[in-house]
Amino acid sequence: MRTFVEVIRDNSVYSEHAHTFVRLDGTERVVPFPQLWRWACQRANRFRDLGLQKGDRVALVLPDPESFVLAFIGALTAGLVPVPMYPPMTLAKMEVYGETVRHILASSGARALVTVPGLEPLLSAQLLDAVKASGASTEGVRVILASELEGELPEKTVQPGEVSLDDLAFLQFTSGSTRQPKGVMVSHRNLSTNAHAIMFDGLRANSQDRGVSWLPLYHDMGLIGFVIAPAYAQVEVKFLPTPNFIRRPSLWLDSVHKFRATITFAPNFAFALATRAVSDEQSKDWDLSCLKAVGCGAEPIQADTLRRFIERFSSKGLRPEAVLPCYGLAEGTLAVSFADLSKPMHTELLDPASMHRGEATLSSEADAIELVSCGRTFPGFELAIRGASGAVLPDRRVGEVWVRGPSIMRGYFGQPAATAEVLDDGWLRTGDLGYLGDGQLFVCGRLKDLIIIHGKNYYPQDIERIVSAVDGLRADQCVAFARSGAEGEECVVVAEANNASSDPRDLASQVKLRVRAELGLPVTEVVLIKRNTLPKTSSGKVRRRDTKVRLEAGELELLVPRKAPVPVARTSNRTAL
């Protein structure tokens, strides 16, 4: 087994293979594999010249895929530990961004931060703020411009053997559903084993395959899925900047068509965006028959969204079996299970009442819940569904998904207590709820988000789906969670209202009425908040637990004041959060 650095070195003999980087301005740069290795060594040497040593953490805030990938590979080649961070979004509010930047820099103990001139003033200001706010925790962070890493290759070349499989490769900060992301320690062995699982077991790839990705490189699916894993099979990749795809969604599949890509991945929302926003004119010449895998992962998968995508593009040659639902998480490096590459998407229709009892019973009724199979785990990995006591549950019983195998992280950087909560005798507790049906994994949601009222299980997504459909509320901009009340657990909904024209009291009673009618669940309180103020992660996922904390701390921007706070007599009955 080789480290990623050795793979990049060995790949330098494939002079006819190249990665293509599309820049933010739309121009392209083709980097042949031999050059990729030369530039990696050059950057590694520059990092060393700047005084950085093996094991030092170096934050990367680079919006352009080309400069990100070169700096990332250069840092790994030098034995440094890159910490990919998301760049600030244009036209967005900066306060939350600054908070995350300061947190990641401090908790990773980064010694340097690599960025571009356009972002340097903003990031330097954040560093200063951090020093002022918390003392010296980020004082030693040196800001390096990506252009400083370029230059001629000095005599002394780096020996990739200096990096071994048991070295820490990089820190992947996971957005999670809480306010402060944790740094997952990914070793070179983690990367190598997961790359093999993805490319050879999951995708059956060879050097004739080609990838297209617009995925952000600060996120595991873009970084491991398209920078690391393809290298193990000498697969060429075309990298598109994320903002370019968001601004012109046709860019994704247009690039697949022109590049004749066989592999691409995206989260669920991108399938919906491509289906909605691509015009007939833009897609008139497309031939997507080249695609053998359009992976879908990183957020809950909706069968309807994937079906509409397949319907929309099947006339362009897209084969239904190419759409490939996947399951994974940063704590497992990236991938845990893939659906079968040669078969169309498989779903199950389930009885909601049984699901509330934690049993996945098939149903053919109109109110059935549809879940998508994420397939089986890879050879060398184990997957089990366990109950609260840790005992393995039988097939079709809903419990927590546990995973064991060579790609499970070593832990969260500098957080032994948080690590001990999720690692147990080599097993990773994923915190996700799911069940196994004929050996295939079906994921139902997050364990901590599960709402248990009078012994019945309710999935927040089911409640949120109903709330989303209420007129006057914003679709998908709401959360449901449980809190302790006087009579045990009770359900709370926080939702963004569309505008002030609807009567808030009316909206609240609509929510209560509909949720009770469809799920039989009483909602105790409906909190309406201003547009665009619901707490979210950097990838746009709602943060249920953070929303709950902020509601209780009085930090949400309410549309109307809440009724008198919970009486004192009731709060004293509350259990700890």
Next chain:
Amino acid sequence: MSDQKDLLGLFKTVAERVDRRSFETVTRDSVITDLGVDSLSMMQIVGEMETELNVQIPDEDLVEIVTVGDLCSKVERRLA
């Protein structure tokens, strides 16, 4: 002057399509981060305006934009 109105109108039309709600009360003085549009949707709005007008607004221009009027001016400059 008529151009200005048209661009504001186009902004409203596109924003309504992307965000599925009315932007009737928006003026050139409206501050973009106060519109309640998240950054992902905002990039889609900019993208759809670019496509309709067949212009491209470089990212460094977007950084300086505060109001809807700023956005319209940047587009006007590219159209000129």
